[in-house]
Amino acid sequence: MKILLDVLPVALRAMMPIILAAVGEIVSEWSGVVNIGLEGIMTLSAFIAGIGSWATGNPWIGVFAGLVTGALIGLIHGFISVRLRGNQVVSGIGINLLGMGAVGFGAWVLWGAKAPMLDQRFWIPGVFLFGVSLSPFVFITPALVALTWALLSRTALGLRIRAVGENPVAADVVGVKVEGLRLFAVVYGGALAGIAGAFLSLDWLHTVSPTLPAGRGFIALANVVFSKLNPFLALLGGFLFGYFDALAIQLASVAGFGGSVPYQFLRMIPYLVTLAVVSFAIGRARFPAALGQPYRRE
Amino acid sequence: MRSFLETIAALLFGILIGAVIMALWGRDPWASYAALFQGAWGNARALASTLSRSLPLVLTGLTFAVGVRAGLFNIGAQGQMLVGAVTALSVGLLALPPGIHLALALAFAGIAGMIWALPVALLKLLRGVSEVISTIMLNWVAHWLTLFLVVRKLSDPVRGERTFQVPLSMRFPVIQGELTWALVISLLASLFLYWFLWHHAKGYEIRASGLNPRAAKAAGISVPRSLLWAILLGGVCAAWAGAIQVLGRFPYAITSDLANLGNLGFDGIAVALIGRNHPLGVLAGAFFFGTLATGAARMGLRGIPIDMIQIVQGVIVVSMAAPEAFRMFRLRQRKGEK
Numbered sequence: 001m002k003i004l005l006d007v008l009p010v011a012l013r014a015m016m017p018i019i020l021a022a023v024g025e026i027v028s029e030w031s032g033v034v035n036i037g038l039e040g041i042m043t044l045s046a047f048i049a050g051i052g053s054w055a056t057g058n059p060w061i062g063v064f065a066g067l068v069t070g071a072l073i074g075l076i077h078g079f080i081s082v083r084l085r086g087n088q089v090v091s092g093i094g095i096n097l098l099g100m101g102a103v104g105f106g107a108w109v110l111w112g113a114k115a116p117m118l119d120q121r122f123w124i125p126g127v128f129l130f131g132v133s134l135s136p137f138v139f140i141t142p143a144l145v146a147l148t149w150a151l152l153s154r155t156a157l158g159l160r161i162r163a164v165g166e167n168p169v170a171a172d173v174v175g176v177k178v179e180g181l182r183l184f185a186v187v188y189g190g191a192l193a194g195i196a197g198a199f200l201s202l203d204w205l206h207t208v209s210p211t212l213p214a215g216r217g218f219i220a221l222a223n224v225v226f227s228k229l230n231p232f233l234a235l236l237g238g239f240l241f242g243y244f245d246a247l248a249i250q251l252a253s254v255a256g257f258g259g260s261v262p263y264q265f266l267r268m269i270p271y272l273v274t275l276a277v278v279s280f281a282i283g284r285a286r287f288p289a290a291l292g293q294p295y296r297r298e
Numbered sequence: 299m300r301s302f303l304e305t306i307a308a309l310l311f312g313i314l315i316g317a318v319i320m321a322l323w324g325r326d327p328w329a330s331y332a333a334l335f336q337g338a339w340g341n342a343r344a345l346a347s348t349l350s351r352s353l354p355l356v357l358t359g360l361t362f363a364v365g366v367r368a369g370l371f372n373i374g375a376q377g378q379m380l381v382g383a384v385t386a387l388s389v390g391l392l393a394l395p396p397g398i399h400l401a402l403a404l405a406f407a408g409i410a411g412m413i414w415a416l417p418v419a420l421l422k423l424l425r426g427v428s429e430v431i432s433t434i435m436l437n438w439v440a441h442w443l444t445l446f447l448v449v450r451k452l453s454d455p456v457r458g459e460r461t462f463q464v465p466l467s468m469r470f471p472v473i474q475g476e477l478t479w480a481l482v483i484s485l486l487a488s489l490f491l492y493w494f495l496w497h498h499a500k501g502y503e504i505r506a507s508g509l510n511p512r513a514a515k516a517a518g519i520s521v522p523r524s525l526l527w528a529i530l531l532g533g534v535c536a537a538w539a540g541a542i543q544v545l546g547r548f549p550y551a552i553t554s555d556l557a558n559l560g561n562l563g564f565d566g567i568a569v570a571l572i573g574r575n576h577p578l579g580v581l582a583g584a585f586f587f588g589t590l591a592t593g594a595a596r597m598g599l600r601g602i603p604i605d606m607i608q609i610v611q612g613v614i615v616v617s618m619a620a621p622e623a624f625r626m627f628r629l630r631q632r633k634g635e636k
Contacts, residue, residue: 036430040612076616086620089371089430093567094615100561101608108603109323210605218434225431264446271435275417278432279425 007243007250009132013204014249015242016137017042017196017213021220022227022234023148024192028074030152030229031185032165032290033081036092037073038193039217040099045069045197047103047208051110053122062122063198070194071187078186082179085294096217104210115209124203135203142235144192149231161185165288168295178295193217215271216245222274226281229288237277244273304621305572309586312614316606330597337596338589346475350547352588354379356484357539358566359573359580360491361532365429366575367495368528369508374418374433375536376563377440378411382537383544383559384444385410387452387552390464399467404483404541411537412530414440419529423522429529437563441556448552460551470546480546484584487535491577494531504528536563561608565591568611571618587611 021038028035035041045066053062073095080086104114126133152158163171164178172178200216201208219241227234248269251261317327338348358375365372389403414436421427452461470478495501506514507524515521539562544552552559569587573579587607594607 039434080616080620084620088619090571091616091619093371093373094612094617094619096612097564097568097608097615098612101605101610101612104605105319105603105609108605114605215434215438218431221428222431222435225428262446262450264442264450267442268439271438275421275427275432275435278427279421 003250003254004247007246010246010250011239011243012138013135013242014245015238016135016141016199016204017216018220018223018241018245019141019145019235019238020137020196020199021193021217022223022238023145023231024189024196025220025224026189026227026229026231026234027148027152027161027185027192028189029224029291030158030165030288031161031182032168032288032293032295033078033182033186034088034092034292035074035077035081035095035186035189035193036089036218036221037077037095037099038092038196038220039213039215040092040096041070041073041190041193042197042200042213042217043096043099043103043210044073045194046201046212047106047197049194049198050118050122050201050208053202054118057121059122059124059202062202063124063195066198066202067191067194070197071191074187074190074193075183077190078183081186081294082182085296088292088294100210103208103212107208107210115207118201118206118208120206122202123206124199135199137199137203144195145231145235148192152231157181162288164295165290168290172295172297178297182295193220196220219245219270219274222278225278228286240277241270241274245270301574301621305574305618308614308617308621309572311617312610315613316610319606319609320602325600325602330600330602333596333600334590334593336593338593343475344592346473346477348585348588348592349481350476350478350588351591352584353480353484353546354539354543354562355565355569355584355587355591356488356580357535357542358563359569359584360487360566360577361536361539361563362567362570363573363575363577363580364491364495364504364528364532364535366570367508368504368525369511370422370429370525370528372418372429372433372529372532373564373567374415374429374436375532375539375566376561377433377437378414378533378536379540379543379563380437380440380444380556380559381414381540382407382411383540383552384447384452385537386468386541387461387464387544388447390462390468393465394467396467399465400470400545403464403468403545404538407537407541408534411533411535413533414537415529415533419526422529423525444552444556448556449554452552453554454551458554460549460553463550464545468545469550470542476547478546480542483538483542485581487538488577488581491531491535495577500524500527536566539563539566565611568615568618571615 048069049062049066052065053059077091080091081088127136160176161181164181168178223234223237226237248266252263252266320327361375386403386407389406418429418432421432422429448461454462470480472478503519504524507521511521569583572583590607594604
């Protein structure tokens with residue numbers, strides 16, 4: 001049972017991308033736009049962040065590059081969903097396919113391999129505390145969660161974002177700019193998913209590949225459901241999902257255990273846990289009334 | 299007519315973006331695309347290969363299309379396809395007379411596809427879980443399960459890079475070159491679903507549920523039952539896509555990295571969208587992506603990775619999400635003329 005504790009440091013990393021992407025998506029969904037392209041954003045941002053760090057030698061420039069990539073894809077998705085009133089789910093599916101293809105192509109062109117490892121020089125350096133090396137995201141992520149919560153619950157901007165997601169007609173009548181706010185919310189969500197992607201390649205897995213997030217973008221969507229659109233609950237949900245993700249990785253790598261239970265079965269754990277958690281959590285969730293619906297001014 | 303033009307515009311836009319990327323990379327897009335179409339349509343042999351690659355795409359395209367008709371975004375074809383492929387392969391462990399063996403493999407694969415799709419319907423109907431989340435989770439579980447079976451249980455003792463090959467009694471007979479009579483499965487599935495959705499009461503109920511669930515319910519249609527049928531039928535189609543890839547194409551096995559099954563399930567999404575989620579339109583969409591897949595192999599000889607095709611595909615799907623983009627462009631042109 002010692003392994004349940006040994007997993008904690010890994011879990012502390014595994015939870016980060018699921019929290020970051022989910023918290024960004026919470027803002028987007030409060031405004032009424034669903035983005036199921038989180039997986040594709042994370043894939044591409046992880047890759048661009050890798051390039052940024054590799055080209056400049058500074059991993060934080062890499063993180064920024066990931067953020068900008070995410071924000072730009074968010075802008076495209078926002079433009080399609082809000083301005084063109086397109087189908088949000090189809091756009092998201094397209095972003096996922098695009099992310100997979102672009103990274104496979106780009107990594108091959110740049111490095112001649114589909115899943116190249118990043119040299120240690122390009123990783124985000126750990127922060128030493130109590131003798132253990134912690135990811136700086138242990139501090140950054142809760143700060144972003146708190147910031148997002150404050151934005152949504154304690155500012156006029158947040159109130160407006162929630163208004164356009166709940167009742168865009170009423171918001172428009174009182175002079176709230178529906179399109180602009182929704183666009184902002186989707187770009188915000190994209191930027192956070194972009195940071196999540198940069199975290200994957202620069203701080204945790206140290207590689208880029210077309211399937212790097214391995215479903216974590218969708219686990220983040222499940223976390224949004226679990227959190228009932230509350231950023232602090234997303235922090236808790238992220239820990240839950242991250243813990244089982246880490247447990248699967250740890251168990252698979254422990255000699256002996258991998259022999260008695262096949263490695264491949266251990267790798268199924270995070271997905272099965274996500275299915276179980278979502279199916280129990282969802283009954284209580286309440287989503288904005290205008291979620292997924294484009295707004296057309298009469 | 300308008301929707302047809304929008305589809306063509308999305309296809310051209312995808313191809314254009316591909317050309318721009320190749321040009322930026324310093325490759326000649328014209329020569330590359332010429333090689334692509336030459337490689338896909340250049341001679342009878344190439345055409346047979348293109349058709350052969352289109353066949354599983356028809357089936358995974360149908361999975362997504364039937365889902366959309368019922369109002370679902372069923373992106374679970376990938377997992378159901380994998381489960382279908384490995385189930386069909388496993389039937390190869392039995393010794394049975396030709397014909398019966400093939401039929402049994404297809405039957406078992408279809409059942410396996412339904413079983414893999416069933417939780418999607420149950421979670422959606424009983425617990426309100428979005429099919430987008432449940433299908434992706436099940437896709438990953440299917441991926442690891444298939445990998446386990448392929449690597450640990452069904453691998454060829456002599457050749458580690460693939461499983462055993464299915465016996466001759468289970469293979470589809472060859473028509474010409476790479477093309478086999480698996481053609482019949484894809485064509486019949488497409489024709490059947492067209493007949494079912496447009497000329498059968500149950501199919502009508504599925505479409506009504508998708509168009510307006512409230513109105514459908516008011517008219518006495520059981521919307522949950524429609525969703526269940528759409529998901530199960532989709533499961534059968536996707537599983538058959540995996541099955542015919544194993545039973546109807548070299549190497550008549552599954553490679554240990556699952557590469558010969560590739561992304562057939564996800565490719566079906568773009569196929570269906572191009573086919574406007576119509577069972578017969580899906581045939582055209584599958585032929586288009588079959589062309590790209592076959593031609594990409596030829597482009598690969600010129601040093602252009604196959605992922606290029608996936609970029610084109612992604613751009614096409616994103617463009618299909620916003621048909622108004624092209625309408626707006628036309629309006630602007632008209633304004634400009636004034």
